[in-house]
Amino acid sequence: MPSTAYLIAVLAIVFSITLALRAVPFAVLGRLRGSAIVQRLAVWMPVGILAILAVTALHGTITADAHGTWYALLAVAVTVGVHLAFGRRTILSVGAGTAVYVVLLNACA
Amino acid sequence: MQQDVLTRSAAPAPTTRRTQLAEGVRDSFSAGLGIFPLGIALGLLIIQAGLPWWLTPALSLAAFAGSLELLLVGMMATVTPLAAVALTVLVVNFRHVFYAFSFPLHLVKHPVAKAYAVYAMIDEAYAVNASLPEHERSAPRLLAMQIACETYWVGGGLVGVALGAALPAPIKGLEFALCALFTVLTLDAFRSRKELPSLLLAGGSVTVALVLTPGMAMFTALLLFVGLLLVRHAVTARRTSQEAAHA
Numbered sequence: 001m002p003s004t005a006y007l008i009a010v011l012a013i014v015f016s017i018t019l020a021l022r023a024v025p026f027a028v029l030g031r032l033r034g035s036a037i038v039q040r041l042a043v044w045m046p047v048g049i050l051a052i053l054a055v056t057a058l059h060g061t062i063t064a065d066a067h068g069t070w071y072a073l074l075a076v077a078v079t080v081g082v083h084l085a086f087g088r089r090t091i092l093s094v095g096a097g098t099a100v101y102v103v104l105l106n107a108c109a
Numbered sequence: 110m111q112q113d114v115l116t117r118s119a120a121p122a123p124t125t126r127r128t129q130l131a132e133g134v135r136d137s138f139s140a141g142l143g144i145f146p147l148g149i150a151l152g153l154l155i156i157q158a159g160l161p162w163w164l165t166p167a168l169s170l171a172a173f174a175g176s177l178e179l180l181l182v183g184m185m186a187t188v189t190p191l192a193a194v195a196l197t198v199l200v201v202n203f204r205h206v207f208y209a210f211s212f213p214l215h216l217v218k219h220p221v222a223k224a225y226a227v228y229a230m231i232d233e234a235y236a237v238n239a240s241l242p243e244h245e246r247s248a249p250r251l252l253a254m255q256i257a258c259e260t261y262w263v264g265g266g267l268v269g270v271a272l273g274a275a276l277p278a279p280i281k282g283l284e285f286a287l288c289a290l291f292t293v294l295t296l297d298a299f300r301s302r303k304e305l306p307s308l309l310l311a312g313g314s315v316t317v318a319l320v321l322t323p324g325m326a327m328f329t330a331l332l333l334f335v336g337l338l339l340v341r342h343a344v345t346a347r348r349t350s351q352e353a354a355h356a
Contacts, residue, residue, distance in 0.1 A: 011171040013194055015172065017198040017199055018173070021203060021205045022209075022227050025205075045338065047239075047307050048311030049208075049311070052331060053291040054288060055312075055315045056326050056330065057287045059326060060176075061282070063323075065281065072285065076292055090297075097289035102281070102282040102285065
């Protein structure tokens, strides 16, 4: 059982590093706001970062339950299908995909 | 002071502040589908690891970064040296450095609200915002979404603590909601930006990262992706200057 002092030290470290990682780039970019490279990266980055988050989240899911790999891939297909077929309603698409995965994973374990 | 912010941020937009707040809360629902269950998982994990219950809300408020917190539970339970904890936080959360490029912080004028928006710039907040068209964004909408997300996260953690080890077998697989959310947001961002080259570069980066460093794929993939974008920038810049020279 870790001591309370240790836990509080961890909390302090986690808080300061995470906040610094989130805050410092704004301070630096503020001065570069007009430069061509920052403007281009601002347009180019979002879709790629989102795709990387999606793939690594899927990888994490598959690593956690390797026997559910096909369920996860099916659930991604359902998510995309529902999203494109039913007018891009995010909650509906995320709900349907998650329901498929959770039901298959728990029922066919 | 508060009133000043409201009039300034509400003035240029055709919608009222109330509508913007409601829109922000509505934005948060889809993210909440992933955040709330993950919060429950965190609370359960902390209790099962034998750590004190108050660590769940304390960690959620201190870090407010889901994947990192889940990782830290195991490290704290085994009293990992603080230097190793610091290095892990640095590597796992390094991706936030890149969010500053397109996170609309300039919309938020009030210094306290600005500080909160930076502190609460989680993946989901970045992602939900990135898929919104420029003209639909506003400070109240952004902040309402972030506050709602933090409420789901801390609330989920407390529910998890309350459930404790009482549940014989917790429902597995709820974390898939995050994957589904990011998939959907990628589709939306792609539709509004037509950025096929970026998507291909990201696809290549993440594939290489998963093969070479599966343990820290996100970190490697983001570094590779940014590196490739810098190359792309250099190529685009040279082509533009050549065209200018020809014209």
